[in-house]
Amino acid sequence: MKLLVTGGAGFIGSNFVLYMAEKYPHYEIINIDALTYAGNLENLKSVEQHPNYRFVKADITDRSSLEALFAEGVDVVANFAAESHVDRSILEPDVFVKTNVLGTQTLLELAKQYGVTKFVQVSTDEVYGTLGETGLFTEETPLAANSPYSASKAGADLLVRAYHETFGLPVNITRCSNNYGPYQFPEKLIPLMIDNALQDKPLPVYGDGLNVRDWLYVEDHCSAIDLVIHKGVNGEVYNVGGRNERTNIHVVKTILAELGKPESLITYVKDRLGHDRRYAIDADKIRNELGWSPQHDYESGIRKTIQWYLDNREWMEGVLSGGYKDYFEKQYGER
Ligand code: NAD
Ligand code: DAU
DSSP: OEEEEESTTSHHHHHHHHHHHHHOTTSEEEEEEOOOTTOOGGGGGGGTTOTTEEEEEOOTTOHHHHHHHHHTOOSEEEEOOSOOOHHHHHHOOHHHIIIIIIIHHHHHHHHHHTTOSEEEEEEEGGGGOOOOSSOOBOTTSOOOOOSHHHHHHHHHHHHHHHHHHHHOOOEEEEEEOOEESTTOOTTSHHHHHHHHHHTTOOEEEETTSOOEEEOEEHHHHHHHHHHHHHHOOTTOEEEEOOOOEEEHHHHHHHHHHHHTOOGGGEEEEOOOTTOOOBOOBOOHHHHHHHOOOOSOOHHHHHHHHHHHHHHTHHHHHHHTSTHHHHHHHHHHOOO
């Protein structure tokens, strides 16, 4: 199989490349990534010498630079490439529309033209909007995106659907809940809080800290996408989540306790604009129809993750330089 992974230098994409290269060493894996602030080839060091792995720097919105790759013959596209951070989408929405909507449409067009046999769109539970205190998102929940990020992902999802309905492109959409684990960029809640705690810096908790996210260890997301690639029924959407709902303040307190740091580091700050209150995923469809089950519960996953960041301080230091620093200063002030 020739597998084209987009965004494979980012958090989930790099975990996915590592997972697939180990599980299917005979597959040819081509990783294309524009290497934005979020892309980091350090994540892929252990696969660099793999004979069936190749990295190509390319932007998914640039059709001409992708054409030759598709012309070589691609069986499966797994589209992870995206602008992924909600806070950034509030500051600068334009690039979210460009990459997430236009980039996805560019890939769909190439997939159609060159006859790929599967196009998997890695989407998010955020396209469903927000939940109240009860209930779960199912695949039938109407799309009601609330942030520029989630609106751009919802736009991409509809284009993926349209290419299936109109042109018969063999597609799937996965909608996963919040991921955590190794190589996550420290703009996201868990690595940001771990890093700040290690440096005895304030931990900025938005609003009242009672917003709820449904956490999934990244490797369990990778195994779900693997299953969808191999067994997903064309045209279907699959929700992915492990029923690990936690309030943000609970997550932050767990991190402080694990690191032996005081709760006095917690600092409540101004809430995120349009902050979705609660996400929770019903993943019965992928469990029952494709046989997926996550291997990590929240307690073991968060401990493993904290340990990874403790063991990989150099990775964090590397990431905290360059372009990211500019954003960090804009968002949080001088560090
Ligand atoms: P990330 O920001 O860590 O990585 C995104 C990657 O895409 C980076 O390597 C970046 O360089 C690359 N990229 C950005 N723009 C590009 C472009 N124009 N062309 C080519 N490459 C480009 O994101 P992530 O957290 O790994 O998320 C990956 C995907 O999974 C996204 O589509 C996101 O919407 C989705 N998702 C994320 C989560 C989560 O909790 N992080 C949950 C569900 C779904
Ligand atoms: O649900 C899936 C989504 O999860 C993905 O589609 C997104 O790509 C991914 O970024 C993530 O979005 P969230 O907005 O939920 O993740 P984030 O880590 O930014 O924030 C998690 C929660 O923590 C959210 O309620 C906001 C809050 N938060 C976040 C940061 C960065 C804080 O309280 N303080 C912070 O400093």
